[in-house]
Amino acid sequence: MHHPSTNRRALMATTSAVAGVLALLSGCGTTAQAGSSSTAVPTADTTPSSSAASPSPSSAATTAQSAGDRLTLTYDGGILVLDADTLGTVADLPLDGFNRLNSADDGEHVYVTTEGGFRVLATGARGGEAALTDLTFPATTPGHVVRHAGTTALFDDGTGRIQLFPTDALVDGGGTVAALPETRDVESAEAHHGVAVELADGTLLATLGNSETRTGVRALDAAGKEVSRFEQCPSVHGEGVVEGEAVVFGCQDGLLVYSGGSFTKLDSPDEFGRIGNAYVTDDSPVAVVDYKDDPDAEGVELTHLALADTSNTAAGLDVLDLPNGVAYTWRGVGRDSNDDAWILGTDGALHRLDVAAGKLAESYPVIEAWRGPAEWQTAHPALVVDDDIAYVTEPATNSVHRVDLGTGQVLGTVELDVTPKEVALVS
Template identity: 25%
Template sequence: MIKIELPKRLLLLSFLALNFFLVACGSEKSQDSSPAQSETVNSSQPTEVSHLEQRLLIAFDDSVSLYETDDFIAIDNFSVTAPQLSAGPNERLAFLANREENSVKVLDLGVWYEDHGDHLHFYTQPPELLPYEITGEKPTHIVNHKEQSAIFFDGTGEVQVFSAAALLATELPEAELLIPDSPHHGVALPLSNGGVIRTLANDEEGLPDTLGLFTEDGDKTILTPHLKGIHGEAVGSANGQEVMAFGSEEHVGLFSEEEESFTLLALPDTEARVGRLVGDSNSPYLLSNYSSQETPALSNNVLIINLAEEQLSKVDLGTPYLSGFIHDGSQQGYVLGLDGNIYVIDLVKEVVSQKINVLQPFEAPSGHGGTQPSLGLSNQGLLVTDPQAKSLLLVDLSSEELTTVATFSEEPTHLLVFN
């Protein structure tokens, strides 16, 4: 384990919480769920309600549809070309990015709350696609923290940071922080003190190998001079403090504000890499992929990152799997294997606690393109999109019963659940 101490003057206040399958058996209660598309911006007044229902966003090649997870009936549909869904800086907003069109649109889901200290007030209004778009070359990774969003533009290496309040404007908001760099496939994380942690381009093509801290005044400090192939990030907690993790070749990097340090944890196998991580700011356990070109069998493993103990543990699933695995916010992860099974991972015991067959075996699309199943966790159970059957499945994790809860006229490409 390598630990890099940071100068006292670089202590950053209150760090990082962010935000990132097929033949069904069982019963059916499906319905065609494609409403007429919205053509105008909604200006309705909000309605106060006693509580908020979970909302579900499903993307298609030329639109996105919004649902409530209590009945899975579509609320509205918006015409958007090839949207890649990303959560917004709060549960009210979602980003619809199109990398090829250099565009990021913002969808107001129409649900939010106000905190009055000893109680909350809940509000709804019709959802709307906000009347502006954020532009930049090849927007790819969008990461949230403390009601701020950092959008990374691979084509230029530029980072634009926006607050939740600014994004609710009726015209294009000005970025609260803009940090240029050279083109590369990277990521940035907004900090609560107004700064940003971001990847920096190297001198060669490929993934970055350096992380830098930037203050809101633009001052830069290098965190990691050599962390090869940085890709993937997640936030968790250890001993009451938020910890940020970054994937790379040979290591997982951990930033701790409490200890004012950046720690490198060596992967169990030197030829392995981590490229996607998921977690929750209230959980000490992260889940990540684990892959190797030199030893393909290693790619059947997932990796559990215990932040409190700074330990890494492999769990062999016995099958390749999709990268769209998810974390329940506590101590369980959900992974869809290419064998068609859902693997429920106990992150504390470091074992597969449940295996549920939901699909026929399938092949993953190559590269970043192609349509594949997508996972989401709702109050009723695990949700799985089935592109082949053009449907949405609900998996009851207690009974392991599968139910088709919605059918579509085209293939679903992605889903996101908003609490």
């Protein structure tokens, strides 16, 4: 087992870059907006808005649209499908309950974790009509959805069952298939809040645990035989696959890395250093992970991130402190086409983390300062990054903003009739 360095570095913003962005945006109108989600932070002076007219959401259930990227959003009572370029409403689909969204990664669908399982939402990205289909992968308590190497893994927390199928199985000639594809099912020893991912060679990595505790990860070969396991990863949660198919899993006391057929644990430099979510790309060996060092902290705000270079696990975890007054939540981190990370801070700004250098670079003000909720299910700002474009939700104003990450310019803003919660992009 390798032990990490205990280096903790503060992230310092580049003042000149921020000043340049403020100058760029000074010609845009500003809107006073109330905050929502995370710890006490200073309030931003202004919030830039797009100079172009914002599209008005349609009240119709479905409107005729051409093919294109789609942004899907949940709200209390339904799901909105937006055109990702114009932010115009493509569909408003009623659905009761607390629902979560995961892109199917097939250029068309979103999985809606809802009562009964993983329900398939067709977004119309390929030119068809946006609709909630009758196709539902059954699950008593639908949980994590993982897509990798052409295979999708659905995890049922209520039974521990893992359903595996080809990621593109729902699209046939550009449309949605009429029936669910056949799945390969793998059972966990006990039901738990878990996750699984299948690698290109057929190796399946799946978490271990039960309803009371989660302990680690096991590896099964392509024939379904267990070949190894690691059980010193308490409260294992989340996963991420980085360059070279190294896989990371969060632990209550560090990060578990699976690479080259073996497990390596990177211990947290703090006695309690919980990692729950990983933000990764296929082209970088560095995993950006959330980091919580106070077991008694209330709410969902976090003020630290950590970096783990899976190509050099001997270097351990590098924990980074955000600037004073800036926090984030699990909904507020994304990676861009340059493999850098963007953090949606409670100060209302997007902060770029230069992953290679391990330090914060420029910051772009986008929304008003906000506070994190006590419960994770409560609506609060969310971030989705797609190449050099970011989508930022602002529940306090029922708004969605489209931002150019190269300049910080807000390219478009739409004010909705509902409060956005979960968000997923189909591109």
